[in-house]
Amino acid sequence: MLWNLSFIWLCMAVASVAILSFLLGLCMDAIMGPDGFGPIGNTVVLIAGFFLTIALYNHVGHKFVDLRIATTHGLGGAFVTVALLAGLKAIGSRMRL
16 A cells, blocks of 8 residues: 555655654653653654554555555554553563663
């Protein structure tokens, strides 16, 4: 799905996801506090999780026939990525690593 986009549409997709991820990253920073990654860190993790989930799903061989399905999978992957990394960070801080 991502590979079929022209350069302009790919930039629009990255910019849209980045803007929404930054707003969500600010809210998550206020909620998570020191257990999070900061507003920019949360944004980077959300963007990476979103696009890596879509790329991985395409790499496995599945196609997204609808943009809503791709967005749903991307958001789910972004939140799973944040949850996993925050959990690993919490475990590391509790174990003093």
